[in-house]
Amino acid sequence: MTINIRALAAKCCYAVIDQGRSLSDELPKQQDKLIGKDKGLLQEICYGVLRYLPELENDVRHLVPKPIKGKQRVFHFLLLVGVYQIRYMRIPDHAAVSETVAATKPLKNSHMKGLVNAVLRSFLRTLEAESKVSGADKNLPDPIKYNHPSWFIKKVQQSYPEQWQSILEANQNRPPMWLRANQQHHSSEQYQVLLNEADIEIDHVDAYSKAIALTKPLDVAKLPGFDQGWVSVQDGAAQQAALLLDCQPNDIVLDCCAAPGGKTCHIIEQTPTIASMTAIDIEEGRLTRVHENLERLNLNATVIAADAATKDWWSGELFDRILLDAPCSGTGVIRRHPDIKWLRKADDIDKLVILQQQILDNIWSLLKPGGTLLYVTCSILPEENCQQVSRFLEQNQDAQLIAINSNNPDTDENNVGWQLLPDARNMDGFYYAKLLKAK
Incomplete structure (x- = not known):
């Protein structure tokens, strides 16, 4: 029996948007039902719908007699799947429409077939009419124009008044490899x-x-x-971590919040003569990836499921170097994980800032005098980054900020740490601050 990819895509997007599930959890479940290139097609459709969600919903809103709710809600996402294919993919229009209409059968509601067919054909006519109007300016609201939630747009505008548009536009691009x-x-x-x-x-x-x-x-x-x-x-921004940590032979090293293990492995690759590497992460399930990466690269580390905000796991031995890849909003990696835009909420940021503070304060006590801690996030929000580190420096007299701008021409020595934005160097948005503990 042929499995309808559009039906799987609609289910996946419904699970993310309406049920708050992670795309990285939901997509593999649906991909397991497919083989070969079909897995890639499903991924392209799901990522695309989540990347352009407000724009697609705006397209559909004008064509549906009334909003699709309740048990039929998955068909709202099926319409978005169809519109995305027509607007952004090279699939012929007739194939996009017919395959999307056919998805109503495996979604067990064939009476929706007529609605799906009518909406997609109306959308084709709308596109054709638009194409005949040269230079039409829709004057769309920013959330639709830039495909981001309004709370996030406001935050980016406040933090980067001259760069906010390029940041939002970069988030809509496909990420490089x-x-x-x-x-x-x-x-x-x-x-x-x-x-x-x-x-x-x-x-x-x-x-x-x-x-x-x-x-x-x-x-x-x-x-x-x-x-x-x-x-x-590994993204180019993430590859800066091992170099900035600058481990030396015989160092005792800790990688906090280490999953999936890319930075852990990179540190050992760079300095195989370190005395030991301990990698901890609070989510035991995510540590499977750490073990897999270490095994493929033939590297060794002590891997522990542990909460970095506590000392329950700690043996008592102080570390020479600590990489703290703090839990964060993930707002610097939206182009890799477009579901972040819809899963993250405005009030999450304050909670994350408190958690980061707890972890940073705790982990600092595990660092040897004279040791180095590298604070890292994949966020672009100042609350999680320069403001977080500034607070820490004010409250810890034994902490000194080490400038890391010497090898990075786009950093500003007057800033606290190094903020990479997703539109710079075609890398993800990352933040780095290097801290030295007084002897």
Whole structure:
């Protein structure tokens, strides 16, 4: 029996938007029902609907006689799936319409077939009419124009009055695929040669970290030596962490909130002569990925399911270097996880700031005098970043901020830490602050 991909996409988007579930949890469940390229098609549709949700809902709102509610609600998302295909995908219009209409059967409500067919055909006529009006300015509200919730747009406008539009536009782009060459096998330069030999096109290489951005994403199985641990997929912004932490031989190292383990592995690759690496994360289920990454790269670390806000797990030995990848809003990685826009709420930020403060205060006590802590988030919000670190510096006289702008030309020595925005260098939005503990 042929499985209808559009029906799976509608279920997936319904689970995220109406039931508050994570796309990274829901999508694999639906992909398990498919094989080959169908998995990629399902992912493209789900990511696209969540990326352009307000715009698609605005398209549908004018064409549906009344809002679809209750038990029929999944069909609202089926309409969004159909409109997304027509507006943004290369699928022929007739195929997009027929396959979406056919999805009403596996969704067990064939009497919705007529409505879905009528709405999508009306949308095609609307697009055709729009195409005949040159330079039509719709004057859409910002949430529809930029496809973000209004509370988040206001925050970005307040924090980045000159850059807010470019940040929101960058969040709507597909993310690039960045690679990290495993220094234990090849330098970045050597691995670039292997990519060229495999006819894999490189877009550019980050001057500081030597991270490699590909021109277009591809299956990891096509990367030279992936199964042998020669290379990993990791965003260019995340690859700055191991370099900034700058571990030395015989250091005792802690990686807090470590899952899925990319930074843990990168640190060991960079400095295989560290004395030990301990990686902790509060979610035991996420530690499976840490173990998988360590195994593929043939690296060793002590992995513990633990709460970084407590000391229950701690052996009593102080650490020379600590990487604190703090739990955050994830507002710097929206282009990789578009569901963040709809799952995150405005009042979440204050709760996260309190949690970050608790973890930072606790973990600081585990650092040796003379040791280094690198505070990291994948957020662009000042409350979680420069304001959080400024508070910490005011309250801890033994903490000194180390400037990290020397190798990063786009940082400002007057700022607290280094804020990367998602429209800069084609990397994710990340924040770094390097703290030295007084001897």
